[in-house]
Amino acid sequence: MFIDYAKIKIQAGSGGDGAVSFRREKFVPKGGPDGGDGGHGGNVVVVGDSNVNTLLEYRYHKFFKAENGKPGAGARKTGTSGKDIILRVPLGTEIFQINEDESRVKLVDVTEENEEIIIAKGGRGGKGNSNFATPTNQAPRYATPGKHPEAMQLEMVLKLMADVGLVGFPNAGKSTLLSVLSAARPKIADYEFTTLEPTLGVVRVSDYQSFVMADIPGIIEGAHIGKGLGLQFLRHIQRTSTILYLIDISSEDPLEAFRTLRSELYLYDSFMDKKPFTIVLSKVDTIPETEREERIAEVSKIFAGITQEKIFAISSVGNMGLEALVYHLYKLIQSTR
Ligand SMILES: Nc1nc2c(ncn2[C@@H]2O[C@H](COP(=O)(O)OP(=O)(O)OP(=O)(O)O)[C@@H](O)[C@H]2O)c(=O)[nH]1
Ligand SMILES: [Mg+2]
Structure with a gap:
């Protein structure tokens, strides 16, 4: 426990x-x-x-x-x-x-x-x-x-010590991502609030380079005032050097999803807003191959006004875009040290 x-x-x-x-x-x-x-x-x-x-x-x-x-x-x-x-x-x-x-x-x-x-x-x-x-x-x-x-x-x-904190709505695929990038084996399931407690995993970049990623329970609107499971676990990402916002590419409004998540973090602790972050679109394998590139470009464009940084698109299940993401996170962590 x-x-x-x-x-x-x-x-x-x-x-x-x-x-x-x-x-x-x-x-x-x-x-x-x-x-x-x-x-x-x-x-x-x-x-x-x-x-x-x-x-x-x-x-x-x-x-x-x-x-x-x-x-x-x-x-x-x-x-x-x-x-x-x-x-x-x-x-x-x-x-x-x-x-x-x-x-x-x-x-x-x-x-x-x-x-x-x-x-x-x-x-x-x-x-x-x-x-x-x-x-x-x-x-x-x-x-x-x-x-x-x-x-x-x-x-x-x-307050767990990790380099990257995974933040997303329930079911966004956070635990799945941690499980494919590390030896950690958090519970994964097709319903909300599968994850009930934080898990840490060591992500290997090369033989000598690695970083620690923290998976926490899903965040929903109102988490900072105790809705869902959010509040009690937000403290575990207070000390991470970077935040990874994981957003299902098929969400109705990915930008709104990001805004909600970010504001929950801000309302919990305004300092968290100052951390560097990466926006990652998950489950891209669910988009038919012929439409995939277009959809990724479309969603990335929506985020262009929010951040100059590259938006990543991945599939944990289909092993897409993971290597580039890991490398990017590693560089980002290095730059904050
Ligand atoms: N097709 C597809 N399904 C995925 C992918 N990643 C995760 N899933 C599925 O999405 C569902 C939720 O995944 P989890 O990893 O448990 O999601 P979570 O964000 O940890 O969810 P909570 O712990 O409830 O917040 C599971 O059924 C996963 O198999 C992906 O890349 N592609
Ligand atoms: Mg989970």
Whole structure:
């Protein structure tokens, strides 16, 4: 199951208490203070991991606590430090602290593989009594306790990291396109809202060149206010560097389709409107061969007023125009980096 949101509670480990202890040696009636310090508590650490694709793990297990430090002991022995607890999260996870008044403070945005971030530091160990001996008090009978870090409420939000985001009405052929360009196998069917969760696929350009494409559920008018499935998935294309608008060449009004899609993105997040985009007409194999060129030219002309860029026409099923599209997308992504 793809989970892109979780609320959890975390707590760093407490520091161990400092020890009160006095040296005992043969023939020395009064040994000096030798209580050691407590060990530090473990940290709560977040690590970016590209093998983790969802926040599923944080849906069921909700409380994560690092180990406490052990108390100090005699002979100036420092207690063992508590072990850190490691939370592995998908790349693209944003972590917020939820305050008591429900306001949010962003703590981190995990984008790098193996990136390690301490989000809650373990408590310091207390000082043993050996630290407190002074000329006037050579036998202090006190030590300090370890620090107890408070628990924190966190919110985790995953925004997938892809280079190209596929945007189109339901049934436009988005999942089919991803399935022919990558090893991803999203569900494909002849009805609307087949795709219920985002899928990422790696599109190979050559042996050494590739990019990541994200397939999300179909967008309909009003998606930005929650119609259809749109809203909750639009955030996954917020970070893509480019947008691919996929429009069925047989749509009644392809230009209107494009305008609707684009305005939904804009209304959700006006920044998305600033990303470079590519308009792709899908399912050209459904147009009889004798009329195909003409129809493609006709529709492309309608878009000429909107963009100077080339309009692509493809068939995922008939393997038409795919190579040129992949090459174009790759170049476009390179130019945005
Ligand atoms: N003839 C033809 N049919 C296609 C092509 N691409 C997709 N289809 C068909 O169109 C239907 C919808 O395809 P999907 O890939 O599931 O469409 P989608 O855009 O992912 O749809 P949602 O997930 O519902 O938003 C399926 O029956 C596909 O077989 C194509 O290039 N040619
Ligand atoms: Mg789909």
